[in-house]
Structures are given as C-alpha cells and as structure tokens.
Amino acid sequence: MAITAEFVIRSPSLPLTDFAASLPSGRFECEHGLCLKRDCDVFVAHVDPDDGVSEADLAALEAVVETSALGRRDGRDVYRLTVELGAVAEAFAPERFTAVEVEPVVVTPEGWYEKKLFESYDELDGIRTRFEDHGISMEIVSVTQDADSTAESPQYGLTDRQYEALTLAISRGYYESPREITTEELAEEMGISQPSMSTLLRRGERQLLSSTLEPHNRLNALSS
Structure with a gap:
C-alpha cells in the first residue's frame, strides 16, 4: 500500500x-x-x-x-x-x-x-x-x-489502528449522548492503555476532519 x-x-x-x-x-x-x-x-x-x-x-x-x-x-x-x-x-x-x-x-x-x-x-x-x-x-x-x-485499507487516511478504534467506539455507543461506554472500557477491549486509546480516537477524529473538510492552510496561505 x-x-x-x-x-x-x-x-x-x-x-x-x-x-x-x-x-x-x-x-x-x-x-x-x-x-x-x-x-x-x-x-x-x-x-x-x-x-x-x-x-x-x-x-x-x-x-x-x-x-x-x-x-x-x-x-x-x-x-x-x-x-x-x-x-x-x-x-x-x-x-x-x-x-x-x-x-x-x-x-x-x-x-x-x-x-x-x-x-x-x-x-x-x-x-x-x-x-x-x-x-x-x-x-x-x-x-x-x-x-x-484502496479496497484493502481504511479510508480517509486512517491508520489500521485508528480505524479499529473508531469502529469499536461507534459500535459500543461511545459517540452517543450520553455515552454508553468509557475510553477505559474501550481500551480494555483493545488490550491497550486508556491514554493510548484516547490518542487513537483523537488522531482518528482529526484525520477524518482533515480529509473531509476543505483545508484552510494551503501553500499560498502560508506565504501570504
């Protein structure tokens, strides 16, 4: 890939x-x-x-x-x-x-x-x-x-682990209001620490936003 x-x-x-x-x-x-x-x-x-x-x-x-x-x-x-x-x-x-x-x-x-x-x-x-x-x-x-x-990998620039973490979080109701599961519980399911789980979710969310929204800091803006 x-x-x-x-x-x-x-x-x-x-x-x-x-x-x-x-x-x-x-x-x-x-x-x-x-x-x-x-x-x-x-x-x-x-x-x-x-x-x-x-x-x-x-x-x-x-x-x-x-x-x-x-x-x-x-x-x-x-x-x-x-x-x-x-x-x-x-x-x-x-x-x-x-x-x-x-x-x-x-x-x-x-x-x-x-x-x-x-x-x-x-x-x-x-x-x-x-x-x-x-x-x-x-x-x-x-x-x-x-x-x-493309067909064999997660979309939107997510790493395999970010994709796994986000998919698990959605399936367990993490993004419902109120939340149905905590990051500690998600981390336990994935066999990682709570800080690592939080990092995977945060970076995955950021990558999704970066990939789906129009970037605001293109090269021309950098030198303006």
Missing part, C-alpha cells in the same frame, strides 16, 4: 524559516540531500533571483555551516547548503525515515510544506509521532491513496 501525503511542519527550531521571512517572496524551495552526520543535513536550495540573495548572504545564516553556488536552473539560483539542524536533529535522524520526497520542500516563515510518499498509513502516523516527540507540529493538508490498495 502506498500513500502520498501533503503536510506542513512547524517549530520555532526549524532552520531556514527566518531566512524565508527575509525574502521579498517569503518562500524558497529546497531538496533534502545527504545527511553528513546526525546534527547536519545537506539541502539544495532554489532561490528566485528577484529575491537578491548572494552566496555570502546564505553563508552568513546562523544555521548554515557551508555553502556553494551551483549555478542557475529553471530560472532560479541553486545553492548547496550544509545546515545544522540543532534542537530538531533527532527528529530528522536518517534511520527514522522511509518516506520518499515527491516534490521539493517549500520553506516559508510559517514552516516547511512537504509532499512525501509513504508505504502505509502507519508510517505516516509514525512520522507525525516522531515530530511531536521533538516539539514539531505536523498538519496534514491532504492524503491520497494508491488506487491499487
């Missing part, structure tokens, strides 16, 4: 967002490259020439430890940047990522807009958990599922 997810990650510790804020366009694109060591990553940045950025400007950025100009491509200046990830380095440890980058990351003052291919919904949920564990919020903009796997 393969899914493609568009999402925005936000944290005061994310590098390069301050640089995006200084640009007249308020955004630039970059591609992840090699991870030289756990606290550094290599990006290939594509900058609009109208933003008036020089190699010296990039080298002066606090998070950038090395930069080199690679020329111009598709009308934009291209630079190779070695960037210190700082407080969020562990969230981007290379062994924790199996997702494939579908499009370049768009860096804006509000955060990073990404589009990635995941093998499963569980992997998508796993990356969100890892981000949250390191103080990075992740907002799902859209999730699309490979047509060949």
Whole structure:
C-alpha cells in the first residue's frame, strides 16, 4: 500500500524559516540531500533571483555551516547548503525515515510544506509521532491513496489502528449522548492503555476532519 501525503511542519527550531521571512517572496524551495552526520543535513536550495540573495548572504545564516553556488536552473539560483539542524536533529535522524520526497520542500516563515510518499498509513502516523516527540507540529493538508490498495485499507487516511478504534467506539455507543461506554472500557477491549486509546480516537477524529473538510492552510496561505 502506498500513500502520498501533503503536510506542513512547524517549530520555532526549524532552520531556514527566518531566512524565508527575509525574502521579498517569503518562500524558497529546497531538496533534502545527504545527511553528513546526525546534527547536519545537506539541502539544495532554489532561490528566485528577484529575491537578491548572494552566496555570502546564505553563508552568513546562523544555521548554515557551508555553502556553494551551483549555478542557475529553471530560472532560479541553486545553492548547496550544509545546515545544522540543532534542537530538531533527532527528529530528522536518517534511520527514522522511509518516506520518499515527491516534490521539493517549500520553506516559508510559517514552516516547511512537504509532499512525501509513504508505504502505509502507519508510517505516516509514525512520522507525525516522531515530530511531536521533538516539539514539531505536523498538519496534514491532504492524503491520497494508491488506487491499487484502496479496497484493502481504511479510508480517509486512517491508520489500521485508528480505524479499529473508531469502529469499536461507534459500535459500543461511545459517540452517543450520553455515552454508553468509557475510553477505559474501550481500551480494555483493545488490550491497550486508556491514554493510548484516547490518542487513537483523537488522531482518528482529526484525520477524518482533515480529509473531509476543505483545508484552510494551503501553500499560498502560508506565504501570504
């Protein structure tokens, strides 16, 4: 099963967002490259020439430890940047990522807009958990599922466990008024803790809302 997810990650510790804020366009694109060591990553940045950025400007950025100009491509200046990830380095440890980058990351003052291919919904949920564990919020903009796997997996971007939890909750009257069962009782049926059950329900509910309602924070809104 393969899914493609568009999402925005936000944290005061994310590098390069301050640089995006200084640009007249308020955004630039970059591609992840090699991870030289756990606290550094290599990006290939594509900058609009109208933003008036020089190699010296990039080298002066606090998070950038090395930069080199690679020329111009598709009308934009291209630079190779070695960037210190700082407080969020562990969230981007290379062994924790199996997702494939579908499009370049768009860096804006509000955060990073990404589009990635995941093998499963569980992997998508796993990356969100890892981000949250390191103080990075992740907002799902859209999730699309490979047509060949639609029939065998839960809909609306739910993980298998979220689907199971929501289905159980509905069947046991959790969403009736008044409720006919508690999260503690649901957790006991699923063989998990009450906090884990609450987390499954909360994330499942959020995913359903994100998938069925029109997203309000599209890419254009991020840089407005």
